[in-house]
Structure formats: C-alpha cells, structure tokens
Amino acid sequence: MDRRHFLAAVAALGAASGHARAQTRAIAASPEALARLAERLLRVEEDGLDPRWYDLGPATLSDPAAILRAAGMVMTDLLHGRAGVPAGRVDLRRDTAAHPLGPWLAQITQSAEPVEALDRAAQAGPEVAALKAGLAAARARALRPxxxxxxxxxxxxxxxxxxxxxxxxxxxxxxxxxxxxxxxxxxxxxxxxxxxxxxxxxxxxxxxxxxxxxxxxxxxxxxxPQHQVDQIRVALDMRRGLAPALRERRIEVNVPDYRLLVLEEERVLMDMAVVVGRPARATPMIVTRLTAVQFNPPWGVPQRLAKEDMLPRLRRDPQSLAQRGIRIFRWIEGELTEIDPMTVDWRSVHPDRFPFILRQDAGDLNALGRLKFIMPNGDDIFLHDTPERQYFRRPDRAFSSGCIRLERPMDFLTLLLDGMPGWDRERADRMLASRATSVASLRRQLPIRLHYSTVTVAGRDVRIRPDIYGLDQAYARAMESRAPRVPVAARS
Known part of the structure; x- marks a missing residue:
C-alpha cells in the first residue's frame, strides 16, 4: 500500500472504530495506536517477512479487528518461524511450546500500545539485530542494477x-x-x-x-543481489522458535560454512575447518551422537562411488586402483573372492550391473586417513581423517563424497578421549602406530548436529556463504508458499 492509501485508511479508522467495538470484544488500543500498529505492519519487510502474506490492503487497515488479526498472524510468524520445518531439515530444532503465543497475543489485543509488543517479538531470537541490519544493507545493494x-x-x-x-x-x-x-x-x-x-x-x-x-x-x-536478501530472510526465520540450546558438550558441523565446533553451553572448546560433500554428493543434515572411533580403518568404497568414479579409472588403467591400495572382490560360488583387475574387460562392465566390491586397506594412502569417527545414521556418514590435506587451505571446501573430513583429527580424538579411563594421547599414538584396525567405544557419546546455515554472525558482522546445496532457496519457497496461520486468539 502506498502512503496515500495508508493515510486514507488511518482517517477511516476513527470512524470505523466505534462500529467495530460494538461488534467485537473491547479493543484497548485507541484509533491512533491502531494506526501506529497498522503502519508497523506495513514494515514487516524489515523483519524478513512479506506484507502480502497478511492481506494488508485498504480494507484490512481500515478495520480495527482486521488489524489486530493481521498483527496476530505476524506475531505468530515472528515467534515460531513462518516456514515451520521443511522436509529433510532435521537440523532445525524448533520448539514452539517453549515460546507460548498466548501472552504475546494478549498484548496485541489488550494493550493500549500493541505496536510495542510487535516490536519486542520482532527482536526475539539470537543475532536478530545484526541480521536485520544486514538485511537492510542487502536490500539497498539489490536496488542497484x-x-x-x-x-x-x-x-x-x-x-x-x-x-x-x-x-x-x-x-x-x-x-x-x-x-x-x-x-x-x-x-x-x-x-x-x-x-x-x-x-x-x-x-x-x-x-x-x-x-x-x-x-x-x-x-x-x-x-x-536478491539472492543475499533471500538468504538473510531465511537466516532470520530459521532462528525463530528455536528449542533451548543443549547445555551438555556437543558437536556442531555447519556444512556450508565448512566449520566444526565443539561447544559447552556457549563456550567454544574447538573450532576447525572441515571438507563436506560436493553438490552432487551432498552431505545430509543429521542429528545423532558420536559413539566410537576406529583406528587405522579400512575403506569399503560405496557402490555409487565405485560405479561413478572408480569404474572410469579402471577403464583407463586397470592397475590405477591397486597403486592406491584398493582391492577388488566378487562373490564366486558363495565366497567373496579377490579379483585381479587385469583379468577384467572393464569397458564391457556396465555401471548398472557392477558386480564388484572395492576395498582399500588401512594405511597412509587410505581415503579415511588413520581415524574414523562413527555416528549412527541411515546415510552411512561419518567423520574422518584424510591424506588430502590441500583442501583445507581453500575457503570453499565442498569436495568429499558426503562424509566429513577433519582438519585436526588427532586434536578431535584427544578431546573425545578426555576422561576415559586408560586412554590418553600416548595410547592413541600407539594404536595408530600398530597399523592394526581396532574400534574403541566412547564413554562420553557427544551429541552431534550437521546443520545448514549459510549466514553467520560475528559481533556486528554478517557473513554470507554460497548456498551450495540450494537449501536456502527451498526454505525461501516454503516461506512463500505457506498459508497464513491465524492464531486461535485472533480467530476467537
């Protein structure tokens, strides 16, 4: 609505107020206060919302009851997040019960100055002030072609x-x-x-x-430039209605930021770079616990990787995998039998009918390095060491086949073993030096969350990472398509 229509609606508000009060329960706010609330509703873009979602037209803004109803819908989205939890986003830990709407909606309907309640709700959530400032700056940039x-x-x-x-x-x-x-x-x-x-x-x-x-x-x-505007809008919405942070020690892997943090409450115990899945082999969002560590792990090459990556190499040079310690097996008469790669016509092997199993022995060339950190999940994702250290020097680190490669795996191991009877760094070094494969269950099984946050805040600085998997775009679509949620208090 432009300012001319808005002023006309405000002028009509006083005349409409007496009629509306006669037909609805008492409205505490004066016509002037309702006009201030209506003007604030037209500025919900600064909160990352869209006025079009709340039917903020001339008819609404000239009706006191309709203004309060729209304010209740905006309040709901500000406190609980508009998009809810999109499919596959197990990393979004919302707890709407921890943010009850009743008291907030009562302030909208019963306060003499309801805009104050709306402003407080707009500031709820972590890092909101910095994100709103970043959103305003991004919108200004987007105006320049x-x-x-x-x-x-x-x-x-x-x-x-x-x-x-x-x-x-x-x-x-x-x-x-x-x-x-x-x-x-x-x-x-x-x-x-x-x-x-x-x-x-x-x-x-x-x-x-x-x-x-x-x-x-x-x-x-x-x-x-609109992409960055949308990313910050998504970041604001993702921070709404959050469950309280875990108080116990925990591991957070921010996939598009390529960072792993170990936190205790809000104190950072460890911060390191990680390599994550490239877009074609995206790392899934996972919430689970770290349960064990494997020393000198062998690597069972996933079948998709074997067919898409290894088969072309075998076609070019059948001995190329053997040089990296990868052996080839096949089931023959019920037994898993090792195959000489030189005896196979690899050009005749079709990827859809790939009967071979590829395994890489433990050792310096092993793709998992010398350590594998195990966490139960349905995607066979884990954290591990890697011999390919060059990727950690790059700011963009989406190069793996889905698992998480660690910049400082030994420091991570030392932290995990802290407090385990009979374990220390020296014993871990001996286990690695033996070159024997073994598994140690962790006494303290830390919660771990692989999450997706392209927008991070450090002080007043807002940093925006590329949306490598398009999850921000999907979230923005969920915000756009969600039907307005009319709160019970507003309906009644």
Whole structure:
C-alpha cells in the first residue's frame, strides 16, 4: 500500500472504530495506536517477512479487528518461524511450546500500545539485530542494477586480453569495489589492478582467492543481489522458535560454512575447518551422537562411488586402483573372492550391473586417513581423517563424497578421549602406530548436529556463504508458499 492509501485508511479508522467495538470484544488500543500498529505492519519487510502474506490492503487497515488479526498472524510468524520445518531439515530444532503465543497475543489485543509488543517479538531470537541490519544493507545493494559479465569462453586468466569480458568484469567490480572504482582503468587486458579486485571479490564471496575467473566466480559475479536478501530472510526465520540450546558438550558441523565446533553451553572448546560433500554428493543434515572411533580403518568404497568414479579409472588403467591400495572382490560360488583387475574387460562392465566390491586397506594412502569417527545414521556418514590435506587451505571446501573430513583429527580424538579411563594421547599414538584396525567405544557419546546455515554472525558482522546445496532457496519457497496461520486468539 502506498502512503496515500495508508493515510486514507488511518482517517477511516476513527470512524470505523466505534462500529467495530460494538461488534467485537473491547479493543484497548485507541484509533491512533491502531494506526501506529497498522503502519508497523506495513514494515514487516524489515523483519524478513512479506506484507502480502497478511492481506494488508485498504480494507484490512481500515478495520480495527482486521488489524489486530493481521498483527496476530505476524506475531505468530515472528515467534515460531513462518516456514515451520521443511522436509529433510532435521537440523532445525524448533520448539514452539517453549515460546507460548498466548501472552504475546494478549498484548496485541489488550494493550493500549500493541505496536510495542510487535516490536519486542520482532527482536526475539539470537543475532536478530545484526541480521536485520544486514538485511537492510542487502536490500539497498539489490536496488542497484549490476552489469553482467559474459561467462562463455572458459576461465579468464590474469594477463589475458578479452575485448568483451574484461571491460564487463571491470564495470561489474567497480560497481561494488570502492578501491577499483577510484581507479578503474580502461582497456581489454586483465591487468594487476583488476586481478586484485577479483581476489577481493572472491574472498568476500567465500571462494578461492586466486584471481582466476572460472565457473564459480562467474556464477558469483552474475548472481542477483536478491539472492543475499533471500538468504538473510531465511537466516532470520530459521532462528525463530528455536528449542533451548543443549547445555551438555556437543558437536556442531555447519556444512556450508565448512566449520566444526565443539561447544559447552556457549563456550567454544574447538573450532576447525572441515571438507563436506560436493553438490552432487551432498552431505545430509543429521542429528545423532558420536559413539566410537576406529583406528587405522579400512575403506569399503560405496557402490555409487565405485560405479561413478572408480569404474572410469579402471577403464583407463586397470592397475590405477591397486597403486592406491584398493582391492577388488566378487562373490564366486558363495565366497567373496579377490579379483585381479587385469583379468577384467572393464569397458564391457556396465555401471548398472557392477558386480564388484572395492576395498582399500588401512594405511597412509587410505581415503579415511588413520581415524574414523562413527555416528549412527541411515546415510552411512561419518567423520574422518584424510591424506588430502590441500583442501583445507581453500575457503570453499565442498569436495568429499558426503562424509566429513577433519582438519585436526588427532586434536578431535584427544578431546573425545578426555576422561576415559586408560586412554590418553600416548595410547592413541600407539594404536595408530600398530597399523592394526581396532574400534574403541566412547564413554562420553557427544551429541552431534550437521546443520545448514549459510549466514553467520560475528559481533556486528554478517557473513554470507554460497548456498551450495540450494537449501536456502527451498526454505525461501516454503516461506512463500505457506498459508497464513491465524492464531486461535485472533480467530476467537
């Protein structure tokens, strides 16, 4: 509604108020207070909500009872979250019973200044002030159209000459990078100043800051600023109606932020980088407990990985897997028998009919490294060491086949073994040095949650990670499609 229509609705409110009071239970708020409430309802966008969801049209805003009813719906979404818990999001720990609506709705219907109750509800939840400030800044950025950068032509390398893409790249970065905007330069050479601006952009976008403009950087450059607006709206809604935080020691893995934290109440005991599943092999959201650790684990290659990744390698070089300690087995007359890869015509093996089982012996080349941390779940996901240490130096770390690779597995093990009789770092070192496979059950089985939060807050700073699995987009659709929930108090 524009301001002209709003003022007309406010003018009508006084005349309508006496009629409405005669037909409904007593309304404590004056017409002026209801007008202030109506004006606040039109600003729910600053809370990440959409006025269209609450039928905030001229008819509603000229009817005191309708204003209160809309305020009750907004209040419900502010306290309990609009999207509820979308399918598959077991990581969202909502507890609406911990946030009873009754007292809040009573303040809407019985208060002389109901807008104050709505403002308090809008501030409920962790990190809301920083997120709302970030949302306002993102909306301001989204109002400025950004030049597109053509992506056809492959990776744009530093020093390259490109008459189409380099000027477009310069224009796009100068629109958001004050340092480049001060001295943008000209020409078609991807020069040092422009490479430096690309690195700054990549760092802010959570990409590897190598100055090369490849597919991921092109996608980030051409992503609509509205995406960040939607991500912050999702972040605000995800923080509403939360269950109280666990007081016991716990493990939190934020998948799109590529971080593992060990927390005790709100104190951080450990913080490390992790590698998670690439989009084609997404790490699922899981809530469970860590139950055991396996020393010197063998690796049973998952069948999907064997068919999609290993079979092409065997076709190119049948001995390539043997060089990494991977052995091939097949059931023959009821017995699991090892197969010489040189005796198989791998080009004739169809992925849909793959009769082989691949196993990698424990050792330095093992894909799981020297440690595997076990947690019961239906997706066979676990945490583990890895010999591929190079990925931890990258800001974007979605490279695994779904499991979680740990930057500092020995430090993690030491924390888990703390307080277990007969166990210390020295004994763990001896177990690893023996190269024998063994399992130790954990006395203290910590809760672990694999969750998805692309927007994180540190102080007043809001950091936005790429939505690598599209779960923010799915959540935003759930917010948009959810029918208005009319509170019982409002209906009555």
């Amino acid at each position: 950004l030049p597109a950068v053509p992506s056809a032509g492959g990776t744009l390398e530093p020093g390259a000459l490109d008459a189409a893409r380099v000027p477009a790249l310069r224009a796009r970065l100068a629109a958001t990078d004050p340092q480049l905007a001060a001295h943008p330069g000209t020409g078609e050479e991807f020069n040092e100043a422009l490479v430096a601006a690309v690195r700054r952009f990549q760092s802010d976008a959570g990409l590897e800051a190598d100055g090369r403009v490849g597919a991921l950087t092109f996608a980030a450059l051409n992503r609509s």
